[in-house]
Structure formats: C-alpha cells, structure tokens
Amino acid sequence: MRYYFLKLVSTIFLLLIFSTSCKDNPASNNENNPSNSIEAEVHRLINLHRTGIGLAELEWNETIAEQCRNHSIDMANAHAINHDGFNDRINNIRETIPWSWAGENVAYNYSAQGAVTAWLNSPGHKSNIESNSNLTGVGVAFDEDSVMYFTQIFIRSSN
Numbered sequence: 690m691r692y693y694f695l696k697l698v699s700t701i702f703l704l705l706i707f708s709t710s711c712k713d714n715p716a717s718n719n720e721n722n723p724s725n726s727i728e729a730e731v732h733r734l735i736n737l738h739r740t741g742i743g744l745a746e747l748e749w750n751e752t753i754a755e756q757c758r759n760h761s762i763d764m765a766n767a768h769a770i771n772h773d774g775f776n777d778r779i780n781n782i783r784e785t786i787p788w789s790w791a792g793e794n795v796a797y798n799y800s801a802q803g804a805v806t807a808w809l810n811s812p813g814h815k816s817n818i819e820s821n822s823n824l825t826g827v828g829v830a831f832d833e834d835s836v837m838y839f840t841q842i843f844i845r846s847s848n
Contacts, residue, residue, distance in 0.1 A: 728754065728827040730801040731841060735818055735825070738809065747825040747843070752785050757828025757840040760795075764840070765832040770795045782844060786824065790845035792817035797838045804839045817843050 736746040756778040764770050772793055779791040794814045796804040808814035822843035830838050 727801050727829045727837065731805060731827045731829075731839065732825065734802060734805040735841070738805070738818060742819065744819060745823065748823060750786065750824045750826050750844070753782055753824060753826030753842050753844060754828055755826070756781055757826045757842055758830065759828065760840045761828040761830035761838045764795065764797065764838040765830040765836070768832060768836075770797050770838065778842065779844075782842070786844060787847045788824075788844045789847040790820065790822065790843075792820055792822065792843045794818070794841045794843075795839060798836050799839070800837075804837075817841075821845055 732747070732749055740746060760774065760778060763774070772795060775793055778793075779788070782788065782791070794808050794817050796807055799807060808818060820843055822845045824844040824846050826842055828840045832838065
C-alpha cells in the first residue's frame with residue numbers, strides 16, 4: 690500500500706512540474722526538468738549502437754546541443770516535428786565549429802530508447818547515426834501535455 694501511495698505522490702509531483710509552464714511559450718527545456726538526463730541517455734544509446742558496430746563514439750558538443758534544444762522547443766510549441774531552419778542551425782554551428790558534413794534526426798512522443806529505436810529502424814535516420822560524424826548534440830523539449838520532442842544533430846568537424 691505504501692508503494693502505491695509513493696507512486697501516486699510522485700506522479701502528482703511530476704504532473705505539477707509539467708503543468709506550470711508559461712502559456713505564451715508552453716514548451717520547456719531548462720535545468721528544472723528531466724531533459725538533460727534524457728539528452729544524455731539518447732547520446733549514450735547512440736554511442737552504444739555506434740561502438741557495437743565498430744564506429745567511434747560521438748563527442749558531445751554543447752554548441753550543437755543548444756541549437757538542438759532551440760529547435761525542439763520550436764517543434765513543441767508548434768506541436769509538429771520538422772526540419773525547418775536546419776540550414777540556419779548548421780550555419781550557426783559553423784560560426785564556432787568548422788564542419789564538412791551535417792545531418793539531423795527529429796522525433797516526438799517517444800522515450801529516449803523509443804526515439805533511438807525508431808531512428809535505427811528508419812534508413813535515413815540510421816544513416817545519420819552511422820555517418821562519419823564525430824560531434825553531436827541532443828535537445829529535448831516538452832510541450833504543455835508533456836510530450837517530448839527530440840532533435841539530434843550530427844557534425845563531421847573539419848578540424
């Protein structure tokens with residue numbers, strides 16, 4: 690009985706956290722939500738796949754992650770997944786990281802594992818994951834219904 694009570698209290702607490710977002714910008718991605726650990730889990734799972742097939746791990750890059758977070762917030766606010774503004778994102782990245790190749794995966798309404806599994810089951814997304822990239826970032830945002838939106842950008846640095 691105590692287990693169910695604790696589970697109920699935890700669920701209510703999480704619902705309160707997710708329901709307090711601003712109405713003008715309902716999507717959130719800040720230090721007070723679990724997005725950072727979800728981003729880290731996507732990164733870990735992608736690297737687990739890559740090393741499992743003999744590819745090098747992708748290095749986390751915060752500049753890339755910030756572009757991903759901004760796009761995930763935009764998608765959450767629009768309630769739609771898209772690659773709108775991809776050229777702007779990669780050009781913003783190019784201001785600090787010279788690159789020779791870039792790719793992007795997006796998803797929504799999955800767990801971290803679910804998003805990675807869906808990407809691996811899609812030839813285009815899998816190609817990005819298994820590309821000759823060496824840098825990555827992941828951004829996660831939640832809409833007002835706590836639906837998660839994911840963006841991952843893959844970069845082949847030309848340094």
